[in-house]
Amino acid sequence: MISVKYKFLRKMELSLPQKRYYRQRAHSNPIADHSFEYPSCPSDFDWSTLYPEIKNSNQMIEFADIGCGYGGFLVTLSELFPDKLALGMEIRVKVSDYVVDRIEALRKLHAGKYNNIACLRTNAMKYLPNFFEKAQLSKIFFLYPDPHFKKAKHKWRIINQSLLSEYAYVLRKGGIIYTITDVEDLNQWIVKHLEEHPLYEKVEDEYLKNDPIIEKLYESSEEGIKVTRNKGSRFLAIYKRI
Numbered sequence: 001m002i003s004v005k006y007k008f009l010r011k012m013e014l015s016l017p018q019k020r021y022y023r024q025r026a027h028s029n030p031i032a033d034h035s036f037e038y039p040s041c042p043s044d045f046d047w048s049t050l051y052p053e054i055k056n057s058n059q060m061i062e063f064a065d066i067g068c069g070y071g072g073f074l075v076t077l078s079e080l081f082p083d084k085l086a087l088g089m090e091i092r093v094k095v096s097d098y099v100v101d102r103i104e105a106l107r108k109l110h111a112g113k114y115n116n117i118a119c120l121r122t123n124a125m126k127y128l129p130n131f132f133e134k135a136q137l138s139k140i141f142f143l144y145p146d147p148h149f150k151k152a153k154h155k156w157r158i159i160n161q162s163l164l165s166e167y168a169y170v171l172r173k174g175g176i177i178y179t180i181t182d183v184e185d186l187n188q189w190i191v192k193h194l195e196e197h198p199l200y201e202k203v204e205d206e207y208l209k210n211d212p213i214i215e216k217l218y219e220s221s222e223e224g225i226k227v228t229r230n231k232g233s234r235f236l237a238i239y240k241r242i
Helices: 004-014 072-080 093-109 124-131 151-156 161-170 184-196 205-209 222-229
Strands: 061-066 085-090 117-121 137-143 171-181 200-202 235-241
Touching (some): 061 072, 072 093, 072 117, 072 222, 093 117, 124 161, 171 184, 184 200, 184 235
Parallel strands (some): 085 117, 137 171
Antiparallel strands (some): 171 235, 200 235
């Protein structure tokens, strides 16, 4: 007979982590010299440490959620595309720790599920080509990125001409960049840079109507839920690699 105490301890062991223990400042300087470990090239990284089901497979990551926050959208991707590998990249140490612990807890609670997602603490503005091969990714997501309002900090924004060239390097032809923000000025900045870059073009509205991801962009992430709660506006910019 299993004791009540054992059942309680087992339930606690399998419960999801609580965000209040992982709180951190919302902003991080991506240009600062943080301490990161990264491979010299993508083939040097042992991906089986993050994805237990690819130990004997050549399957590669296809989706990258840049600045994945607390991992809500990453979990949604796992459920939408159970046969695709997705990686969340987050610069804040406590937030990335939370996502790692959240995924581990989900795997224990739901045997055989959520093995296709993982999270790394890293700086995508500096090390993206260290983790992804040329033309490897089919989708890159920037959901509610830090707007860095002050003009002097616009250089910290995750979308600019030089970074778009790096994203084009890791995106395959026809691969898509998804962006959403509640800051109209930031959306205008993103659209301007994507329109001016020779390797991107706006995705046709007809395609978007049939894309199951679109409706998930609004409230799958914790930031999206907060925008809805505050009745804020949302601005989409979705472009494809040509």
